[in-house]
Amino acid sequence: MKSYGSSEELFLRAKKVVPGGVHSPVRSFRSVGGTPVFFQAAKGPLLTDVSGKEYLDYCLSFGPLLLGHRDPEVEEVVRETASLAWSFGAAEPYSLELAEWIVSRIPWVEKIRFVNSGTEAVMSALRVARAATGRNKILKFDGCYHGHLDSLLVKAGSGLAGEASSDSAGIGSELIGNTLVLPLDDESAVAELFAREGKNIAVLVIEPLPANYGLLVQRKEFLQKIVEIARSHGALVLFDEVISGFRVGLRGMSGELGIRPDLVTYGKIIGGGFPVGAYAGRADLLDLVAPQGPVYQAGTLSASPFGMRAGLATLVKCERENVYSVLEERTKRLTDGLLAIFRKYDPDSDWSVTAHSSLFWFHRSTPSPIRTVDSIPNGHKEAFANVFHLLLTEGIYLAPSGYEVGFTSLAHTSEILEKTFDLAEKAFKKNKV
Numbered sequence: 001m002k003s004y005g006s007s008e009e010l011f012l013r014a015k016k017v018v019p020g021g022v023h024s025p026v027r028s029f030r031s032v033g034g035t036p037v038f039f040q041a042a043k044g045p046l047l048t049d050v051s052g053k054e055y056l057d058y059c060l061s062f063g064p065l066l067l068g069h070r071d072p073e074v075e076e077v078v079r080e081t082a083s084l085a086w087s088f089g090a091a092e093p094y095s096l097e098l099a100e101w102i103v104s105r106i107p108w109v110e111k112i113r114f115v116n117s118g119t120e121a122v123m124s125a126l127r128v129a130r131a132a133t134g135r136n137k138i139l140k141f142d143g144c145y146h147g148h149l150d151s152l153l154v155k156a157g158s159g160l161a162g163e164a165s166s167d168s169a170g171i172g173s174e175l176i177g178n179t180l181v182l183p184l185d186d187e188s189a190v191a192e193l194f195a196r197e198g199k200n201i202a203v204l205v206i207e208p209l210p211a212n213y214g215l216l217v218q219r220k221e222f223l224q225k226i227v228e229i230a231r232s233h234g235a236l237v238l239f240d241e242v243i244s245g246f247r248v249g250l251r252g253m254s255g256e257l258g259i260r261p262d263l264v265t266y267g268k269i270i271g272g273g274f275p276v277g278a279y280a281g282r283a284d285l286l287d288l289v290a291p292q293g294p295v296y297q298a299g300t301l302s303a304s305p306f307g308m309r310a311g312l313a314t315l316v317k318c319e320r321e322n323v324y325s326v327l328e329e330r331t332k333r334l335t336d337g338l339l340a341i342f343r344k345y346d347p348d349s350d351w352s353v354t355a356h357s358s359l360f361w362f363h364r365s366t367p368s369p370i371r372t373v374d375s376i377p378n379g380h381k382e383a384f385a386n387v388f389h390l391l392l393t394e395g396i397y398l399a400p401s402g403y404e405v406g407f408t409s410l411a412h413t414s415e416i417l418e419k420t421f422d423l424a425e426k427a428f429k430k431n432k433v
């Protein structure tokens with residue numbers, strides 16, 4: 001392998017030419033402290049850094065790699081694709097195969113349009129919702145992430161319930177003036193807001209499994225109720241399943257809950273590790289999109305053959321191997337095992353874990369399940385940072401922030417889980433918290 005120098009050297013160089021040295025903020029280790037590890041290769045559950053050290057990967061590119069890195073079946077398809085075409089900018093059969101496969105399995109996906117990221121998918125779906133309803137306002141929930149589009153990069157503002165304030169510099173108030181924000185887990189706040197603003201709200205957008213601010217598993221009754229309220233006021237329902245879609249099951253969280261969204265967004269897993277996003281849903285809504293309808297949306301590299309074919313190979317394998325029940329069981333073993341170790345060596349931190357399917361999130365114990373941003377215990381960030389660095393030193397890589405969830409993949413076999421426990425024990429023994 002080529003020699004690149006140490007992570008420290010590379011980070012110094014990177015900071016000179018790239019803002020913060022990284023191309024997406026969480027990668028910088030800002031939240032946990034220290035220098036980000038620079039990786040040069042990956043296979044299965046393993047990452048290899050630029051010095052040749054190996055890590056067991058529980059970040060998995062923040063979710064896309066449900067089968068692990070370079071799954072052999074997917075890799076074969078990717079290699080074959082490299083010898084067929086890299087991009088056409090024209091009609092081709094590969095995106096059709098992926099679209100048909102998804103439409104045939106998810107009843108509320110009647111039509112689908114592929115884009116290049118989750119952000120783009122959400123942005124486009126909102127445009128459709130506004131066009132369909134002739135309304136301008138959007139309701140989102142505090143603690144849900146929908147990508148970095150201006151209108152959704154907001155947090156709850158002070159003052160009037162529902163008011164939003166910008167969560168980033170550079171976003172003019174006119175860009176968020178139509179965004180309303182409410183806390184999760186509070187159906188009466190939703191009812192009150194709709195009573196006041198209902199006729200102006202085009203769409204209610206929510207992560208049905210909020211997994212971008214810790215793992216804030218919602219009550220089914222809350223989700224059922226808010227969908228019912230939105231519909232009774234003529235608003236559409238957009239489930240942002242960029243992280244949960246094809247991870248908690250083939251039909252995502254919508255399938256698990258038995259709730260049909262009008263619009264749904266996908267990303268991450270749908271591209272098998274390549275940049276793909278999608279927005280989908282009712283045919284009458286998707287038919288509003290150009291060239292069929294008046295809502296413009298386009299993409300030079302959209303439906304790239306790599307993403308389409310890697311995505312399909314991934315989903316086909318997930319279905320065939322019943323990956324979801326395997327992963328759920330392994331995730332339970334992983335979190336039980338790690339929790340026992342955390343509690344044994346770090347009793348003062350009172351560790352607990354929230355897990356759903358193959359997503360997990362360690363945090364301090366709380367009297368009741370954590371469903372809102374406000375109920376995340378104080379000191380969480382610092383407690384996580386300690387454990388993160390202990391594990392990192394021994395070769396376990398978690399997402400470098402206490403507000404990101406962890407993932408398992410099909411490549412995380414029993415043997416890998418055992419190895420994880422051994423490394424974690426070693427880490428704590430060496431280095432009492």
Ligand SMILES: *Cc1c(COP(=O)(O)O)cnc(C)c1O
Pocket residue numbers: 116117118119120122145146147148207212240241242243267268277
């Ligand atoms: C990751 C994510 C996005 C953004 O997707 P990108 O591909 O990073 O633009 C949007 N919504 C949810 C729920 C996500 O998890």
